[in-house]
Amino acid sequence: MIENWKAVVQTPEKHPFHGEYQARCSAAGLQKGFAVRSWDLLIKGLDRQAELKRSGKLNEQNAELAQFGELVAQNASQLMTPRGLSPSTRLALWSGGIAVSEYVRTKGYETLESTVYGKLLDEMTTPVYKIWLGDNKWGPQGKLWNIISAEYVRVTAGMRDTMHVFMRTHDLDSVFYREELTNWQKAKGKSPDEPDGLTYHVLIGMDSFHDEKVFTIERDAKRYLLSFLGQLEDKYHKNMLKQGGNYRFKSEVWRDNERAYQDSFKKKTYDDYGAFVESPLPDVVAGFLEADAQMQPSFDTDQFAKAMAELRSKRPPVK
Numbered sequence: 001m002i003e004n005w006k007a008v009v010q011t012p013e014k015h016p017f018h019g020e021y022q023a024r025c026s027a028a029g030l031q032k033g034f035a036v037r038s039w040d041l042l043i044k045g046l047d048r049q050a051e052l053k054r055s056g057k058l059n060e061q062n063a064e065l066a067q068f069g070e071l072v073a074q075n076a077s078q079l080m081t082p083r084g085l086s087p088s089t090r091l092a093l094w095s096g097g098i099a100v101s102e103y104v105r106t107k108g109y110e111t112l113e114s115t116v117y118g119k120l121l122d123e124m125t126t127p128v129y130k131i132w133l134g135d136n137k138w139g140p141q142g143k144l145w146n147i148i149s150a151e152y153v154r155v156t157a158g159m160r161d162t163m164h165v166f167m168r169t170h171d172l173d174s175v176f177y178r179e180e181l182t183n184w185q186k187a188k189g190k191s192p193d194e195p196d197g198l199t200y201h202v203l204i205g206m207d208s209f210h211d212e213k214v215f216t217i218e219r220d221a222k223r224y225l226l227s228f229l230g231q232l233e234d235k236y237h238k239n240m241l242k243q244g245g246n247y248r249f250k251s252e253v254w255r256d257n258e259r260a261y262q263d264s265f266k267k268k269t270y271d272d273y274g275a276f277v278e279s280p281l282p283d284v285v286a287g288f289l290e291a292d293a294q295m296q297p298s299f300d301t302d303q304f305a306k307a308m309a310e311l312r313s314k315r316p317p318v319k
Contacts, residue, residue: 002133005047012043017130024120034075041068042144046132049140062143069147072117073154079117080148080155082110091156093184095176096168096203096260098126103206104166112145112152121148146179153180157187161197166212168203169263170225181218193219204228207256229261237261 002008008015018039025035045064052058072079082089092109094100101111112118124130125141132141156163163184171177181198190196200221204211215221236254 001136005134008133009044009047012040015039015043015133017124020130021120021124024124028116028120030075030078030116034071038068038071041065041071042131046140046144047134049143050132050134053139065143065147068144069151072148072151076151076155080112080115080152082114083116085110090164091160092164092166093153093176093180093198094166095171095174096166096263099206100166100168100203103203104164109164109166112149115152118148118152121145142175146175149175150179150183153183154187157184161188162199163197164199164201165221166201166203167221167225168206169260170222171263174263193217202228203260205253205256225260226264229257229264232257233261233265 002016004014012018021039022035025038026032041064045062045068048062048064052060052062082091090109092104092111094104094111101113104111105114113122121131121144125132125144129136129138129141131144132139134140165176165181167176184198185192185196188196195216196218198216198218200215200218202213202215202221202225204213213221213224215224232254236250237258240250240254
């Protein structure tokens, strides 16, 4: 965040990272005209988006970001493809936090962040904000990623019949559900309940289980993920301190998957969330219990005692 942000919006060249953006565009082989025009639209568009958000007018048109989207679309074949793209390159979408994207790329898949422009913007927005400096919140940057993700899917759908999706959460407010899935199915002329060329990888416990379950229909992937998270909450969160259990293991497993649970269930935007949890798939439960049995570590009483002491120290005093 910088104090003279409004002055920067008036003259984007005064932005402290203007030079870095121009240098990155040049290094990526992007034309000077694109670098200059896109920077101007980015700064002014993000400021307008923040104002629309503050005033509760997010449905109103953002002229600068609309023009930015048109500029990206005009150059999409260069901007929105990974370097070294070949017929064997595996392209992917993801949902559930930037750690999912990082994980996917270690597995040899290329994502939005692997494209020429996606990589540039990713390095200037994560983990340090170097474009939006109007405050310290992610805020308007979400709209920026909506725009470029739409172009990434459009370009990919035009040259590929298949794509992979890696899901740690089921969040209907995510870019994947609001933009990417809809755009892909529209491009392919597919309905939500039929195979659409996407292969869905449900990620279970990225820091512990390291497991993936693969589906060809989004509905089935959703059922599996929601059932797993419901069982996780019942077995590890609700019964964290149940006598006879391995407390440390339970707390670690819950911590490992808490992000997925919270992002999926805190919004509860449609009725059948409850049905998925109340009627879990038998194979989901069996697989979860089998993994549980294989991973039970030894119980460290000293470590657990320290953890409980820390919890007690944070309790408010009894009045």
